[in-house]
Amino acid sequence: MAGGSAVLLGPAALRAQAAEVSYATRCIPPAGIGLPDVNGTTKVEITAPAAAKVGDTVDIVWKFTQAASKNPDIIDLPANSVQPSGTLKAAGAQTASVAMQGPRENPAIPKGGAMVLSSMKGTLKLTAAGQVTLTPDAYVVNAMSTDTKCAPTEPVQPAATITVTSGGSSSGSPDPSQSPSPSPPPASSPPPSSPSAPPSVSPSSSGGGGQTDFTGKVVDVPYTCASPIGEKKATSPVQINAKRNGGSYDLTAQFKKSVMDSPIDIPADSVKPSMQIVLGGADQGSVKVTGPTNKEAIKSGAPIEIPDLTGTYKPGATGTSTLAPGVLTIEALGTTTTCTPDRSAVSLTLDTAEQASGASGGGNGSGSSSSSSGGGTSTSGGLAETGAGDHAALKALGLLAGTAVLLGGAVFTYLPGRRRTR
Numbered sequence: 344m345a346g347g348s349a350v351l352l353g354p355a356a357l358r359a360q361a362a363e364v365s366y367a368t369r370c371i372p373p374a375g376i377g378l379p380d381v382n383g384t385t386k387v388e389i390t391a392p393a394a395a396k397v398g399d400t401v402d403i404v405w406k407f408t409q410a411a412s413k414n415p416d417i418i419d420l421p422a423n424s425v426q427p428s429g430t431l432k433a434a435g436a437q438t439a440s441v442a443m444q445g446p447r448e449n450p451a452i453p454k455g456g457a458m459v460l461s462s463m464k465g466t467l468k469l470t471a472a473g474q475v476t477l478t479p480d481a482y483v484v485n486a487m488s489t490d491t492k493c494a495p496t497e498p499v500q501p502a503a504t505i506t507v508t509s510g511g512s513s514s515g516s517p518d519p520s521q522s523p524s525p526s527p528p529p530a531s532s533p534p535p536s537s538p539s540a541p542p543s544v545s546p547s548s549s550g551g552g553g554q555t556d557f558t559g560k561v562v563d564v565p566y567t568c569a570s571p572i573g574e575k576k577a578t579s580p581v582q583i584n585a586k587r588n589g590g591s592y593d594l595t596a597q598f599k600k601s602v603m604d605s606p607i608d609i610p611a612d613s614v615k616p617s618m619q620i621v622l623g624g625a626d627q628g629s630v631k632v633t634g635p636t637n638k639e640a641i642k643s644g645a646p647i648e649i650p651d652l653t654g655t656y657k658p659g660a661t662g663t664s665t666l667a668p669g670v671l672t673i674e675a676l677g678t679t680t681t682c683t684p685d686r687s688a689v690s691l692t693l694d695t696a697e698q699a700s701g702a703s704g705g706g707n708g709s710g711s712s713s714s715s716s717g718g719g720t721s722t723s724g725g726l727a728e729t730g731a732g733d734h735a736a737l738k739a740l741g742l743l744a745g746t747a748v749l750l751g752g753a754v755f756t757y758l759p760g761r762r763r764t765r
Contacts, residue, residue, distance in 0.1 A: 371491065382496065393504075424447070431465060565686060588655070592693070618652050622664055631654050665691070668688075
């Protein structure tokens with residue numbers, strides 16, 4: 344019986360323990376988002392073996408039992424879009440900083456819903472006999488390729504203690520090679536190179552000779568994009584082409600390159616772009632062009648391809664008319680982001696013939712024109728053609744309202760929390 348008791352007590356002494364601590368936390372949103380530092384309360388449960396031997400490598404689990412905030416009432420967060428990492432402090436018989444990281448696994452989180460963070464794991468090699476305490480420290484929440492950094496604002500109590508005895512590694516110790524280690528942050532994608540402009544159409548070919556296809560010039564358009572959480576500047580190369588269709592013209596606006604990689608898995612049919620093409624010269628008003636939603640899901644890390652935006656232009660005046668990229672609208676995941684050109688540039692110039700109920704003077708024309716060159720003439724508003732200037736590539740496109748450019752800082756808009764008694 345005595346021997347049997349020893350057998351039962353042995354595993355019990357090595358049984359993993361779990362303890363929870365609660366501590367006040369200050370979180371700093373990503374720079375440039377415009378959100379202030381805020382305070383909240385984090386509750387963490389640490390699981391580790393109650394006893395082990397010198398030389399053992401032990402597994403440690405950090406579980407968030409309460410995040411410091413709910414998801415703000417801005418946007419629904421897709422599943423598997425949030426990843427935590429952090430540091431655990433070992434003290435006592437030995438001192439060490441243990442790197443912890445969790446997988447990018449979370450359920451879909453609706454606006455106003457509770458934040459759900461995956462459990463983080465790490466390993467610690469025991470080097471000295473005695474009591475080793477484990478205390479949670481600072482952590483980082485990565486969402487949509489941006490980091491929100493959180494750190495305690497008060498002393499944190501140890502959440503677990505390991506009793507370490509002298510001796511060799513126990514046979515049940517996990518293989519250190521199997522322990523998780525934080526993966527390096529994804530490398531930033533280089534800005535897209537400026538696309539080469541296609542051959543311009545000769546002005547002498549416009550208006551006559553039976554020409555039906557007219558190719559515009561690629562122009563770089565700097566935007567200021569406004570979303571529910573602030574503004575962001577970005578630039579994209581845009582080209583406007585036209586095809587004669589009776590008295591009207593079928594227009595196609597193209598974004599010449601994929602301007603960003605997706606930071607998360609994007610569901611199909613979730614992104615809807617549209618743009619106003621601004622008319623100038625003899626004609627006035629604008630023509631709306633729209634694109635289809637993404638037909639297939641886009642995997643994390645894959646390029647976001649911007650579809651062609653199409654519409655019909657019905658000329659409202661006779662003369663030389665210009666077409667320039669105007670306001671861009673992105674509807675994604677329940678939000679709307681509006682991008683307004685800081686400066687515009689003419690992509691296509693057309694010799695137009697007035698049509699009944701055409702665009703001239705209207706705010707949303709649908710006429711077309713007999714074309715001319717894909718010239719670089721400035722718009723009637725005096726906006727000269729410009730290059731990319733000092734703006735970044737248009738990362739706002741594709742999933743502007745829900746991607747790295749604007750969303751990341753909103754994911755952890757921490758609400759003021761009461762200081763909780765442990």
